[in-house]
Amino acid sequence: xxxxxxxxxxxxxxxxxxxxxxxxxxxxxxxxxxxxxxxxxxxxxxxxxxxxxxxxxxxxxxxxxxxxxxxxxxxxxxxxxxxxxxxxxxxxxxxxxxxxxxxxxxxxxxxxxxxxxxxxxxxxxxxxxxxxxxxxxxxxxxxxxxxxxxxxxxxxxxxxxxxxxxxxxxxxxxxxxxxxxxxxxxxxxxxxxxxxxxxxxxxxxxxxxxxxxxxxxxxxxxxxxxxxxxxxxxxxxxxxxxxxxxxxxxxxxxxxxxxxxxxxxxxxxxxxxxxxxxxxxxxxxxxxxxxxxxxxxxxxxxx
Numbered sequence: 646x647x648x649x650x651x652x653x654x655x656x657x658x659x660x661x662x663x664x665x666x667x668x669x670x671x672x673x674x675x676x677x678x679x680x681x682x683x684x685x686x687x688x689x690x691x692x693x694x695x696x697x698x699x700x701x702x703x704x705x706x707x708x709x710x711x712x713x714x715x716x717x718x719x720x721x722x723x724x725x726x727x728x729x730x731x732x733x734x735x736x737x738x739x740x741x742x743x744x745x746x747x748x749x750x751x752x753x754x755x756x757x758x759x760x761x762x763x764x765x766x767x768x769x770x771x772x773x774x775x776x777x778x779x780x781x782x783x784x785x786x787x788x789x790x791x792x793x794x795x796x797x798x799x800x801x802x803x804x805x806x807x808x809x810x811x812x813x814x815x816x817x818x819x820x821x822x823x824x825x826x827x828x829x830x831x832x833x834x835x836x837x838x839x840x841x842x843x844x845x846x847x848x849x850x851x852x853x854x855x856x857x858x859x860x861x862x863x864x865x866x867x868x869x870x871x872x873x874x875x876x877x878x879x880x881x882x883x884x885x886x887x888x889x890x891x892x893x894x895x896x897x898x899x900x901x902x903x904x905x906x907x908x909x910x911x912x913x914x915x916x917x918x919x920x921x922x923x924x925x926x927x928x929x930x931x932x933x934x935x936x937x938x939x940x941x942x943x944x945x946x947x948x
Contacts, residue, residue: 921941
C-alpha cells in the first residue's frame with residue numbers, strides 16, 4: 646500500500662490492516678485507528694495529532710519526525726520502532742511496548758507511559774518533563790542529555806541505563822532500580838529516590854542538593870565532586886563509595902554505612918552522621934565543622 650502524502654484527517658480506520666504500508670508525510674489528525682495493524686509501516690513525517698491508536702500494532706514501524714501530540718496509543722506495540730525527533734507531548738502510551746525503540750530527540754512532555762516497556766530504548770536528548778513513567782522498564786536504556794524534570798518514574802527499572810548529563814530535578818524515582826547506571830554530571834536537585842538501588846552507579850559531578858535518598862543503596866558508587874547539600878540519605882548504604890571533594894553540608898546521613906569510603910577533602914559542615922559507620926574510611930583534609938558524628942564508628946579511619 647502506498648499512501649504517500651495522502652490526507653486521512655478525521656478518518657475511521659478501526660480494525661484496519663495496514664501492514665507494510667507506506668504512509669510517509671500522511672495527515673492522520675483526529676483519525677481512529679483503534680486495533681489497527683501497522684506492522685513494518687512507514688509513517689515518516691506523519692501527523693497523528695489527536696489520533697486514536699489504542700491496541701495498535703506498530704512493530705518495526707518508522708515514525709521519524711512524526712507528530713503524535715495528544716494521541717492515544719494505550720496498549721500499543723511499538724517494539725523496534727523508529728520515533729526519532731517525534732513529538733509525543735500529552736500522549737497516552739500506557740502499557741505500551743517500546744522495547745528497542747529509537748526515541749532520540751523526542752518530545753514526551755506530559756506524556757503517560759505508565760507500565761511501559763522501554764528496555765534497550767534510545768532516548769538521547771529526549772524531553773520527558775512532567776511525564777508519567779511509573780512502573781516502566783528502562784533497563785539498558787540510553788537517556789543521555791535527557792530532561793526528566795518533574796517526571797514520575799516510581800518503581801521504574803533503570804538498571805544499566807545511561808543518564809549522563811540528565812536533568813532529574815524534582816523527579817520521583819522512589820523504589821527505582823538504577824544499579825550500574827551512569828549518571829555522571831546529572832542534576833538530581835529536589836529529587837525523590839527513596840529506597841532506590843544505585844549500587845555500582847557513576848554519579849561523578851552530580852548535583853543531589855535537597856534530594857531524598859533515604860534507605861538508598863549506593864554501595865560501590867562513584868560520587869566524586871558531587872553536591873549533596875541538604876540531602877536526606879538517612880539509613881543509606883554507601884559502603885566502598887568514592888566521595889572525594891564532595892559537598893555534604895547540612896546533609897542527613899544518620900545511621901548510614903560508609904565503611905571503606907573515600908571522603909578526602911570533602912565538606913561535612915553541619916552534617917548529621919549520628920550512628921554512622923565510617924570504619925576504615927579516608928577523611929584526609931575533610932571539613933567537619935559543627936558536624937554531628939555522635940556514636941559513629943571511625944575505627945581505622947584516616948583523618
